[in-house]
Amino acid sequence: MSKLSIVIPVYYNSDTLEMLYADMKEKILGKIGDYEIVFVDDGSGDNSWEIIQKIAAMDKNVVCTKLSRNFGEHAALLAGLSVCTGDCAVTKQADLQEDSTLILDMYESWKRGNKVVLAIRESRDESAVKKFFAGCYYWLVRKTINKDMPQGGCDCYLVDRQVIKVLQMMDEKNSSLTLQVMWVGFKTEKIYFHRKDREVGKSRWTLGKKVKLVVDSMMSFTYFPIRFMATMGFIFSLLSLVGIVMVIREKLMEGTPILGYASIMSVVLFGFGIIFIMLSILGEYIWRALEEARNRPPFIIDEVKRQDDNQTDSDKE
Numbered sequence: 001m002s003k004l005s006i007v008i009p010v011y012y013n014s015d016t017l018e019m020l021y022a023d024m025k026e027k028i029l030g031k032i033g034d035y036e037i038v039f040v041d042d043g044s045g046d047n048s049w050e051i052i053q054k055i056a057a058m059d060k061n062v063v064c065t066k067l068s069r070n071f072g073e074h075a076a077l078l079a080g081l082s083v084c085t086g087d088c089a090v091t092k093q094a095d096l097q098e099d100s101t102l103i104l105d106m107y108e109s110w111k112r113g114n115k116v117v118l119a120i121r122e123s124r125d126e127s128a129v130k131k132f133f134a135g136c137y138y139w140l141v142r143k144t145i146n147k148d149m150p151q152g153g154c155d156c157y158l159v160d161r162q163v164i165k166v167l168q169m170m171d172e173k174n175s176s177l178t179l180q181v182m183w184v185g186f187k188t189e190k191i192y193f194h195r196k197d198r199e200v201g202k203s204r205w206t207l208g209k210k211v212k213l214v215v216d217s218m219m220s221f222t223y224f225p226i227r228f229m230a231t232m233g234f235i236f237s238l239l240s241l242v243g244i245v246m247v248i249r250e251k252l253m254e255g256t257p258i259l260g261y262a263s264i265m266s267v268v269l270f271g272f273g274i275i276f277i278m279l280s281i282l283g284e285y286i287w288r289a290l291e292e293a294r295n296r297p298p299f300i301i302d303e304v305k306r307q308d309d310n311q312t313d314s315d316k317e
Contacts, residue, residue, distance in 0.1 A: 003034040004107055005086030009076035010039055012202075013094040014046040020094055021055050027100045032107055038063045038089075040080040043070030056307045064305040072209075074177045074216075075299035081164050083304055090117075090158040097196050098155060105191050106158040115160035115186035121152035122192035137214060144224040145217060146182055150190065154178050160186065173291055173298045175220040176213060183221070219284055226285075229278045236274065 006024070010017065021037075029035065039052040039062065049066055056062035065083050067076065077091055088110050090103050098119065106117040124131060134153060141149040159167070159181060166184050167177070182188075218225055 001034055002088070002111070003036065003086040004032050004103075005080075005084035005089040006035065006037045006103065007077060007080035007084055007089050007091050008037065008039050008094050009042055009073050009080065009091075010044060010048050010052065010094050011042045011070065011073070011076070012044050012046050012048065014044070014048045014051050016094055016096050017048060017051045017055065020096060021059075023096070024100045024103075025059075028103050031104060036061045036063055036084065036086060038065060038080045038084045040076045040083075041066045042073070042076040043067055053305065056305065060307045062307060064303070064307075065301060066303040068300040068302040071299045074175060075173075077177050078167065079299045079301055081159075082168060083301070084164075086161070088158055088160050089164060091156045093155060098193060099196075102156075102191065102193050103158075109189045109191060110158055110160065112189075113187060114189040115163055116181060116184070116188040117158040118150070118154045118182070118188060118190045119156045119158075120150040120154055120190050120192045121195045124152070124195040125197035126195070133210070137210075137217075140214070141179070141217060145221045146179065148182065149179075152192075154182075155195065157181050162186070171298065172220065173296075174216050174288055176217045179217060179221050215284065219288055225281045229281060232274060232278070236271065 008020070013020075017039075024037070037059070039055070041049045041052060041064075049064075052062070052064050056064050063083060065079060067079060071079075080091075081089055088107075090106055092098070092100075092103065102119055106119060109117045135151070138149055138151060138153045142151075157178065163181070163184055163186055167180060170180060172180065
């Protein structure tokens, strides 16, 4: 009999965890057979860890996993996948924005032989500003990284045990786990759902984290930034050459004096700005190479509690 693992990253979700478990218990847990729920506390500063243990006391299939500090959602999901024991695993957010019944549809798709099942946002209740910037990100991904990225994006996914092994083998930091899942290339099916707006709690998905996701995606999956720098360098060199020729021609043919300190300084300062942008892009690559060379783990597990055998593990991944 197959077993399904549900991996849930937790970061300041104390106000939604009990409602999340109650929703899953009501809608899906009695229908999927053998299962486990892997909660991963990603260094939350609230009482999320205590609530996770409270839920585990009511359900022996709950696995409590605590990281030593906040490593980010990418690392938390990897930690959950490293701990889970199911034949397949599905990721789920703790913010109640996706219906729990979506897991049933994804599980049935896996039973039909699909090793990757992507949950695609067909529509969403969020504000127009959020929709716009999310749309910009997914458009950029389609144009520069993966043309198969859905227009609505992907919030959660189900992966087969074979895919989990590949993701663990990749062991990448500062990356996008969703793009890694799409990159592995196993048989995939897409399931569409409606994403609700967040009604309880405060989102910790800050602007800084969104910018980091964009940078991580661009740096890890495409050579576009390097090609962009080369293209900009060529364009500016060509424009400079044309400008020099025009100035010399004007001087020789018309006798126009070469003046304009302000215009020259504007061009010089603009050129310096472009150079610094390019240097910062190169710096990103160098820093990421250093991060990989250090061989530090993407996450550190402080504690794992399994209620079925009363076992507590401490491990480092």
